[in-house]
Amino acid sequence: MTNPIELQYQVEQFYFHEAELLDNRQYLEWLKLLDPDIQYVLPSRINAQVENRLRGSQSMIAVDAELEDKDSEGCPLREENIAHLTVRADRAYKVNSWAEHPPPRTRRLISNVRIKADNQGLLTCRNNFLLHYCRPGSRNFVYSGERQDCLSFNSDTINIRRRRIILDYADVNYPTVGLFF
Amino acid sequence: MNVTLSHLVNDDASLISRRCWTDPQVYALEKKGIFARSWLYLAHESQLPEPGDFVQAYMCETPIIVARGMDRAIHASINSCTHRGLPVCRSDHGNTKRFICPYHNWSYSVEGQLMTIPQERELQHQPDKTQLGLKAVPRLDNYQGMIFGSFDESIESLDEYLGDMKFYLDAFFERFDGGIEIMGSPHRWLIDANWKLPMENQLGDVNHGPYLHAAVIPPEANEEILRCGYSAVPKAGHGATFRLMDESTPWEQLAWGMEGMGGILGGTEVQEYLRETQAKAVERVGPIRARMKGLTYGIYPNLSFLWSNTSFKVSHPRGPDKVEYWSWAAVPADAPAAVKRVLRTNYSSFFGPGGILEQEDSESWMQQYLGANIDFAEDRPFYYGLGLHDEIKPDPDLPGAVSITANEHYARAFFTRWRKQLEAVA
Missing domain, CATH: 2.102.10.10 (Rieske [2Fe-2S] iron-sulphur domain)
Structure with a gap:
């Protein structure tokens, strides 16, 4: 059993390293942080009907009620595996990926890292992010959200096994949500 | 109003003024002449x-x-x-x-x-x-479960409005025993662009594919379009692009759904469903349309249907300079639930706000608005003349004006109708 303070430190350092790779556009290096069986999901966020019978309860205002997720009959914005993410990473190195050439400038702030459960080498973690994004000739955008991760944890390596991204948007007022969050 | 329509769109619609995309007066006329009078x-x-x-x-x-x-x-x-x-x-x-x-x-x-x-x-x-x-x-x-509304009490029936577009719509919708269904709420995407360009993009413009999307679309897909791709205008303002495959084409290269990421990565249950659906196509839609492998459709003024990555899309204007682009995943209603969940990714992997392909399109639409909104270039309208003098012969099997895809006749037909409807209210 790892010391919880040490574990918190290791996980935070992992996230800072991941953000550094992405902001430095080292996408192929970033891919190496992923478990080959990664599930990467960005649920769609809707304006859900408030159910009258739930009034007064926590469920009435639950975030999950606003999400069209992987197992729903709705349509998540993204539900991807290593193949999708590899296509996205490779695209960045091509001169004709026009939306991002010249490349966008990004800066990721990762905070509020919470380790929820430690189950025999699998860590359930949540963390918050702010992502500044701008393309030359365009406006600046800030993405705000939470990442709900499952990390596979060995003594010297951490890999991302699952990532679920909760974006705090009402309407998608961004040029893309196809980024690496 | 200070708008002379013949200055915006010339008589053969080969020259389109930049003001069509940016001028608030033009936008006011579009509301009155088009959105008040269309389905x-x-x-x-x-x-x-x-x-x-x-x-x-x-x-x-x-x-x-x-x-x-x-x-x-x-x-x-x-x-x-x-x-x-x-x-x-x-x-x-x-x-x-x-x-x-x-x-x-x-x-x-x-x-x-x-x-x-x-x-x-x-x-x-x-x-x-x-x-x-x-x-x-x-x-x-x-029509085929698609509900349309109009503010014009005296508008022609939807059936007449669609005309021969129904031939192309049925080529898709009639393939499925139970019709299609929509999965969930629309993805609503705000883009700093004029509403007409997303529409034009799906109406017939497959010509940008080999260039704008070269980072992702393989050359073979574009060669297939060059070999057997068509752009049909069944009625001015509507459009359908598709490939008419050889009779000897193996089912994997022909079947609807096999081109998307869901079809490619979805596994045997999904591919078996798509194979069975294609096997019924001749009986359901006839021998010609069973060989059709659709690309993009447009229904005047602002509905698009993406056959290959099955999605409905509506380009809702928010002024001349902004669009609220809605898109939905559509799947066959009779497919097993697990198959539907995979097939929706045929849409979402490539299209919509998270799509790997459409981020290139939306960037182009934004940049086109900036290009339309510049000064000192009124005498340099946009050129829509590709194929203007090429002959389009009637096709015995395919209704409407049917051309190779490089011919921009679909866009000229759209703007001819657009000009006429604005002239009626200017």
């Missing part, structure tokens, strides 16, 4: 199976509630309280008996009738509630 897509029947079910929609910038009434009929009402104008419906979809205005609690039935005015019991004279319901969309019609 506009509202919703799909599969979203409203039960009485009380509703979804939100827009007709241009006007918010609409589409609902199945207690009479089981479809109703469409403007989502604005007769008292002070607030929206009375605030969720994307759901099921209800009443829409209630938050301001003073006026309540409306799902059919749009005003049911209660809480303040009226204090008054000596009560208003006539039968005259104060939500404004109804005067005309509603349906």
Whole structure:
């Protein structure tokens, strides 16, 4: 059993390293942080009907009620595996990926890292992010959200096994949500 | 108004002024001449199976509630309280008996009738509630489950409006025993672009594919379009692009759904479903249309249907400089639930706000708006003349004007109709 303070430190350092790779556009290096069986999901966020019978309860205002997720009959914005993410990473190195050439400038702030459960080498973690994004000739955008991760944890390596991204948007007022969050 | 339409679109529609995309006066005319007088897509029947079910929609910038009434009929009402104008419906979809205005609690039935005015019991004279319901969309019609509305009471039937576009729509919709259904709420994407360019992009412009999308689309896909791709204009303003494959094409290269990431990565259950669907195609849509492998469709003025990555899309204007682009995943209604969940990724992997392909399109649409909005270039309109003098011969099997895809006849037909409709109200 790892010391919880040490574990918190290791996980935070992992996230800072991941953000550094992405902001430095080292996408192929970033891919190496992923478990080959990664599930990467960005649920769609809707304006859900408030159910009258739930009034007064926590469920009435639950975030999950606003999400069209992987197992729903709705349509998540993204539900991807290593193949999708590899296509996205490779695209960045091509001169004709026009939306991002010249490349966008990004800066990721990762905070509020919470380790929820430690189950025999699998860590359930949540963390918050702010992502500044701008393309030359365009406006600046800030993405705000939470990442709900499952990390596979060995003594010297951490890999991302699952990532679920909760974006705090009402309407998608961004040029893309196809980024690496 | 200071708008001369022949200065915006020349007689053969080969020259399109930059002002068509940017001028607020032109946009005002578009509302009056086009959005007030066309059939506009509202919703799909599969979203409203039960009485009380509703979804939100827009007709241009006007918010609409589409609902199945207690009479089981479809109703469409403007989502604005007769008292002070607030929206009375605030969720994307759901099921209800009443829409209630938050301001003073006026309540409306799902059919749009005003049911209660809480303040009226204090008054000596009560208003006539039968005259104060939500404004109804005067005309509603349906084709293959697609519900359209029009503000023009005297508009032709939807059947006439679509004309031979139905031949191409049926080539897709008739393939499935149970029709299609929509999965979930639309993805609503705000883009700093004019509404017409996303529409034009799907109406017939597959010509940008080999260039704008070269980072992702393999050259073989483009060679296939060059070899057997067509751009059909069944009626000015509508368009269909597709490939007409050889009779010897193996099913994997022919079947709907096999081109998307869901079809490619989905595994045997999904691929078996797609194979079986293609096997029934000759019987269901006939030998010619069974060989059709569709690309993009457009229905005037602002509905697109993406066959290859199955999605409905509506380009809702928000002024000349912004569009609220809605897109939905569509799947066959009779597919197993697990297959539907995979097939929706045929849409979402490549299209919509998270799509790997459409991020290139939306960037182009934004940059086109910037290019249209510059000064000192009024004498350099956009060139829409590709194929203007090429002959288009009638095709015995395919209705409408059917051309190779490089011919921009689809866009000239759109702008010819657009000019005529604006001239009628200018």
